[in-house]
Amino acid sequence: MGVVTLKDVAKVAGVSYATVSRALSGSPEIGESTRKRVVRICEEMGYTPNSVARSMVMKRTNIIGLIVTSIDNPFMSEMTAHLEIYARKCGYNLMVCNSSYDLNLEKEVFSLLMGRKVDGIILIPVGNESYDSLKNLTAQVPTVFIGENMLDLPENYVSVDNTNGMQQATEYLYSLGHRSILYLGAREKSMTHQLRVDGYLNACKKLGIEPNVIRNSDPRSSFRVGYALAKAHFETPFSETAILCAADTLAIGVIQAAYEKGIRIPRDLSLMGFDNISFSALPPIDLTTVNQPKQELAVAALDMLINRIKKPEASHTKTILSPSLVIRNSCRAIGD
Amino acid sequence: MGVVTLKDVAKVAGVSYATVSRALSGSPEIGESTRKRVVRICEEMGYTPNSVARSMVMKRTNIIGLIVTSIDNPFMSEMTAHLEIYARKCGYNLMVCNSSYDLNLEKEVFSLLMGRKVDGIILIPVGNESYDSLKNLTAQVPTVFIGENMLDLPENYVSVDNTNGMQQATEYLYSLGHRSILYLGAREKSMTHQLRVDGYLNACKKLGIEPNVIRNSDPRSSFRVGYALAKAHFETPFSETAILCAADTLAIGVIQAAYEKGIRIPRDLSLMGFDNISFSALPPIDLTTVNQPKQELAVAALDMLINRIKKPEASHTKTILSPSLVIRNSCRAIGD
């Protein structure tokens, strides 16, 4: 183990260990010659500063806690990749926990991260109940929510404009001639999902078409759920010419159900998703969707968090980025 | 911030702070009545122990560093999910870093994690050069390699039997009547990939068929790479009836290239992968592949690491799990 400590270095260098500390921290109050000599000796001895000890006295760990519902969900893992890389660039490391779509577990890992004295927490929450569940805790450590809107709540968050995104999606389908569009996967306990449905409903109203929503009582938007919902729907005859899904993962599940039923996409049925996960671009999937700018979300969340770490008393801020249509080949134009 | 410390609690409880510490750590040398009273007061005051301070004195952080090439690769993110959940169950948290397929970065984050005094490191290495690059560091902190075989090297690792897996795959294709099988994606600087190709070559020899290997000079096995290699291959007429890919992600890239070329899978061409990532099960992909038991790998790696943390002087151990064929619908039987 790297048992070389400041003291050891100091002894060898023949200076006090405060001097070594100063040499390494780039303090101005030290002679250039001593600094160089000390730094050289540190290297020779293979000294690496002990972050734990430093954290102890600085009352700052430079660790950011990241809580995601499930790291193996493509949207989450793409976000995590961006977050980790940018965080490191900013001098932070990421401690990652899965909440596994469980409010209690979410709270538990939140506390755990607090006990670890992380400087801040980025949270992709389980759902809108997370706010109530966590509000005593979020008051105690800088926290930024990603994705789940906390619209009128005193929390920091970044997200895309979900309503606008779904509105764009609906209008796009309409522009292709679709008049009967099914919305699939509205999650009950998620403000994000509420806002997405709203976008769909708004557009329907504006365009004068009849809305039709299949809700999702599961806390997650997985392939499996999309598959199950679509399968049930396909059991009986249906008249929709397009399905708009609340998430790409759901849409991919729909593809599966459609495939089994012999329904061809886009020939027999048009399909859209939301998120633009990387798999949606693959030709066998080739899903038209609404893009969430993941890297921008990650950067915005981290900037917001770091800002708040530096000024804990600042008031809450919200950043809403614009989603954009990504047109691929899962939708076709139909005659009137 | 949770500024309540042991001292504060001790003051309120009217005991020394060592007593509070004992009450919480479940020490036997304390009266049941005092313990109860102290614990109650801790709760009332909202005291949470400071892990950093504890780490400082215990010389143990209960943090495990995880270095992956890229967390948004499906294989990695599935592994990470399993690792995080099991680690937490064992009392550890995960600090995750991407090496971004870069040996220097890999070394850099490794040092960084050491400075953080993580108790151990789990590493999905960039390639076989990682061993040399890191050997001075791995000697200083318990480390377990996942995936990349360190066959004759003094390191701890867990992996599947890659050679056997590819042998099974090749034999399966042979059993379907394939006699001209292309192996796609052998990565130069990876022992794992070397072992996989070996499995293919062994099988070819044994079965008396001519091997044919397309190598991959890129450090990663991504969709993009699979697509590019296949596209180049499809440019000119080819006689293979099956392609065996070094990874599922490569195979999915091949699907894309085949699709663009009008080559139907499995009708015109059979295709196999390796890893069994979750996407491979989706009907539009529906890839026959070789399963890596990810959860078992994660558990084995963590058990091995924890074991080594407890007995740092123990000799190196290696665990090799068995891969298994997962038959889906990307391969068809052909006549002789």
Added chain:
DNA sequence: CTGAAAGCGCTAACAG
């Protein structure tokens, strides 16, 4: 410019 010394919050001897 450099050294001495205090102390971050906690655990673990060592006394009582």
Added chain:
DNA sequence: CTGTTAGCGCTTTCAG
């Protein structure tokens, strides 16, 4: 059974 005390390795006053 409980209190006292000495650090863990580092940063940071405060003196010199």
